[in-house]
Amino acid sequence: MEIQVPSLLRIKPRALQKLGKYLRQEGFRKISLFWGGGIQEFFQETMEISFASAEIRVLYEEVVETNDIDNAFASAKKLPPESEVVVALGGGTVIDYCKYVAFLNQVPLLSVPTLISNDAFASPTSSLVVDGRRKTVKSTVPYGVIIDTETIRRAPRKFLYGGIGDLFCKTTAIYDWKLAYKNTGEVVNDFAATVCQNAADTFTFYENKNMDDLEYVRIIASSLLMTGIAMIIAGNSRPASGSEHLVSHAYDRVCDEPSLHGLQVGVASYAVSYLQKDTHERIRQDIISSGFADFMKETPLNRECFLRALFLAPDIKQGFFTILSERGNIEKLHDFVCTDELMNTMLG
Ligand SMILES: [Zn+2]
Known part of the structure; x- marks a missing residue:
């Protein structure tokens, strides 16, 4: 190849x-x-x-x-x-x-x-x-x-927060890819998954998450670059895009004024991690330690559109198995989004 x-x-x-x-x-x-x-x-x-x-x-x-x-x-x-x-x-x-x-x-x-x-x-x-x-x-x-x-x-800070959102969300995307393998046999390219997870890890475990720090900016940029390379290796967007991307694409459809892609997938990643369980605490730490959650408090997504997007999300891509494909999960996610304190601060 x-x-x-x-x-x-x-x-x-x-x-x-x-x-x-x-x-x-x-x-x-x-x-x-x-x-x-x-x-x-x-x-x-x-x-x-x-x-x-x-x-x-x-x-x-x-x-x-x-x-x-x-x-x-x-x-x-x-x-x-x-x-x-x-x-x-x-x-x-x-x-x-x-x-x-x-x-x-x-x-x-x-x-x-x-x-x-x-x-x-x-x-x-x-x-x-x-x-x-x-x-x-x-x-x-x-x-x-x-x-x-x-x-x-x-550049205005919203952009780099968008970049951060499109980076830490790879953890939920890769979880979904592996879940698809277990449920449908969809092939996981291990090398692409590893490259992408390593990129997300580099961000997660970098301690000085200060946007004034040029080294932190370099980490975000180079990690996002690696997630792009992971898609090239996989030959599709699977390593970089899971259920959180479905919710974001659905949000684009139902909302008259969508936000930045990276901000939407970041919020959606925290939401779907609740269903994935294994990824939840990590994504929670990612959005708190990077200041992403605080930033979203100031520029929240539209609550009504986000809730509608949850129900539309599973139908966005045919044959694309994610945590949202499992029966009863949308209803559970809806309850979580309506009741979780941190989630609520990111929806206006
Ligand atoms: Zn993306």
């Missing part, structure tokens, strides 16, 4: 300033540059200096404001044939968009997140809008991932 994983990795302070140098070291001279909406003014000067000093030519530039698949098709057609690499700079939208553009044109992608709110910056799929509905589509695996930890630290 041949597995394609990112080969260029830099996760460190001030990595953005060296972006031109990294490109040149890899032999790239001519690039297409895609900006996330609203970030160009903050990074334009840094990028110009970085590219000029490394003699990198920007052949094509575009600001990405949408994640509609039709726009991605149009952008793919506009890419100059001489363009050697696509560089995606910004948040999840531009990176998802560019993963698909690069996939269509079969050119390498450099993923350069300026904020981290989930594990998508290194995963092999994109979340795009297809015919008005959000869908997950196969995309390219980034050739490289460059993360400037100082830039990530400067």
